[in-house]
Amino acid sequence: MSTLIYGTITSIVLALYTIGFSLTYGISGLANFAHGAIYILSGFTAWSFLNQAGLPFFLSALLSIVISGLLGFALYWGVLLRIRGMALSELIVTFATGVAILELLMWKGFYGIQYSLPLFVKGGVEMRGVAVDYQRLFVIGTGVLLVILLWLFVHHTRIGLAFRGIAQNERTALSVGIESDWIGALSLAFGSALAAIAAMVILPMGIMESAIGYEVLIYALAVAIVGGLESTSGMIGASFILGFSQVVTAKYLGARWMIIVPLSAIILVLIIRPSGLFGKFKEIEERV
């Protein structure tokens, strides 16, 4: 029972890590290597609003989500637009931005027990003999809600339609009047905002440090590779596979072997099905 509950929680956390990354990649084909950095940066922004400006937590969380979105937009509009289409340059720039943010945070000395966000809801509940605190249940709720909202947004709004249009065929979308630069910038903004939302609900469960940024990036990449880079259902499926196998590994082999799971999963998936377990859409193009 505890495996089931904690497996679900771990899986949802993984899905939350990945959702922004996967959205950006799915729409504009841009692998945002700054994802983890934006995640942790939004945590520190919220912390600063909360403790240095004295705003209430809810407001500072909202503000930091908006700021992360704007940051993503600015990154695209200011930098990435100039090198759009050159895969190598895009990759270098997003990666370098991410590392620069993380190293700056580390240099500023954001490390220690005092850097933690408060819980949304305190206390816990016992389910069939397994103690779960409300924050973890809240994470599950947020994860499910976010996936549903995103699905509704992508399928029932004009911007969502434009997102799907660009994802399917950029040139055709251009010819019916969807501006790909604008949509690309929006996709990165949405991806960053989603990273910030994930940070707001997950970070209160532990302390913040900039090394988490790399961890988030690693897990997001692992889930994205296992699930197939652009499919949302693949992403969710893969986060459940990875989440449960991590919890099972931790239970039977010990927590220190947990890190083996993503590593071996990636290598196995790349050997058996290089385009990801659920990736069908671009299978022929991705494979050489």
Added chain:
Amino acid sequence: MAAAEARYRKKRLDRGIKARADTLYVICSYREILYLLLPRALPVIALLLLPLLLRGYWGKVLVYACVYGLLALSWDFLASCGLFSLGQSLFFGFGAYVAGILSYHLHLTPAITLPVATISGGLLSAVLLSPVVRLRGVYFAMVTLMLPMLLLKMIETTGLVGGCHGLSALAPFYNEWVAKYLALVALLVCLFGFRRIINEDYGLVLRAIKDDDRAVMSAAINIYWRRIQALFIAGAVGAFAGAFMTHHYQFVGMSAFALDYSILPVAAAALGGAGTFAGSALGTMILVPLSESLRALGGLRIALYCVILIGCVIALPEGIFHYMERKYHQFERLVKVG
């Protein structure tokens, strides 16, 4: 403003001496021979003399520059066959740990551990990354970025191969001069070797894989196998750098998989200009002393590399070396349009 600019355009022409030097006429006078020879010979002579001039601290910096230079060359070699690695520290770490384990447990001398670590580091990289070469695009970059980080965490949590403490008290080089000249000669051999390989038929195939992999496939060439070979070569060079550093420090630890070894080679190649190898070497010779003189800034150094990297990619996409090469071979003038 725009109208004024449009009236003139810049025209580039090869210098006469360049045109002559391209053909057999190059041997007709010393001037032409020197034109070709000097840009190659001068840096080599300068590099070989530098250890005699630089003592103490800056002598060490020169060794670091050579080691980073090897990593940058290995990055450039992979990049010229279309594989963009974000994890040179993977190769570096393999070499460093193989040499470290051989030296720690079996007490072998560097004369044995260096070649063994080079070959086995190359093999390990090629085997571990061989599933990824079937994919193109960002997959390779993603996987190479993740692997060193995951291995780092694995060493940290499981305590294998020395864990957090690393392996220390390893065999040093015979003396300081051997170390210095070994690094320098390795860099030069690698630089000119790679320049030669990439211009041979073998390198032609590798470059073609970068440009159009399907065309190469349709010529009945197994591109996966070629890519794995390229991975072996690049991995071996990176592993040599790692093994060298292990014996130089007489220590190997988790820092062998650190991000420094991944990001600096990419920054150097972007600064110097990718694709010519000389550009990457030049980039490291600029970046490493720069970063050493900024050592007081601590962690800010890496952030600084990143800013340089972004600036280079956007403002000077061709790199310093290509710029210099163009100025050397060509002259420019403004001509009237129309």
